Amino acid sequence: MLPFENTDPTATLVGRVWRPEIGPCLITLRGDEVIDITSKSVPTMRDLLELDDPATYVRDAVGESLGSLTDLAHLSGEAVGDDVMHFLAPCDLQAVKACGVTFAESMVERVIEEQAAGDADRAEEIRAKVKDKIGDSLSGITPGSDQAMEVKKVLIAEGLWSQYLEVGIGPDAEVFSKAQPLSSVGFGASVGLHPVSNWNNPEPEIVIAVNSRGDIKGATLGNDVNLRDVEGRSALLLGKAKDNNASCAIGPFVRLFDDSYGMAQVETAELTLKVTGEDGFILNGHSSMTKISRHPADLAAQTCGRHHQYPDGFFLFLGTLFAPIQDRDNPGQGFTHKVGDVVSISEPHLGELRNTVRLSTECPEWTFGTAALMRNLAGRGLL
Structure with a gap:
């Protein structure tokens, strides 16, 4: 599975990496070769998705080879720093929204x-x-x-x-803010649990990439980390349960819509979840988009429209069928994470998103925000 092996040569894939001494860059994949396609006309993922036909742009774009996908995946460990090239979440300036209770x-x-x-x-x-x-x-x-x-x-x-x-x-979908722009983590990174939580789980989901006009331009994978005990105490604690340091993982790539991939594939996606613990515990889960109660296009329309605009677009988690009821420690208590768990979410058209569970207080702090991105792009002559 991706990112280790491109099993679908027809896929138009785009993502982001951190390049040492340069900063965040827009990439595509051609075979096993990672190509930097950052340009002054399209310096960000936000700008790419604003194009009428981003897939054609990406296929035709001239760029710089950064080496193999296999090497990049190996470099993208959970403790990497700015001195090592590694995957970033594919979104940048977009809001990160999520839908709950859709199955x-x-x-x-x-x-x-x-x-x-x-x-x-x-x-x-x-x-x-x-x-x-x-x-x-x-x-x-x-x-x-x-x-x-x-x-x-x-x-x-x-x-x-x-x-x-x-x-x-009911008639109205639940749509909430999952993470701040630029705060999501990508393939290989640590994914965070707030230390107050003792009952929590991964949520394997399809994430759609939507531009400022509300057009769905592609899809990727996401882990909407959930603190079951915190949200269970009160729905008013949803923000605390959902939005913490490194609690949102997205990637590895956005697969752009084109002649070979579109909403039909999103709506029939079959996601596989595997959690492997340091204690030898293995959890296998599954989420089938064929069982979703609301159409993805309706969820996007309930998020963005005349009632609410997103000038930089948004990435939208579509919810999950996965229910974490497999007992881990004691009968009847179901599943909860332990530090060191490796979470793998995969789907044949979208590849594999893999992260290691840590406490949010032990994950690298989020320091590269919108101001830092703007200064970085300006310093590189891309604005």
């Missing part, structure tokens, strides 16, 4: 989190009760439909209605 099966787990109020010991008991009442009644339901509203009435009568069900089957 019926994972929606049930959110209800359990809320009912358990962050207590993993109570989760199994509540899981059995909720599934007994709900069963498969949410499978295939269209959010906001008359059928959904009838289900809502039944659940309210059973005392099981939840704010998560409201955004899961």
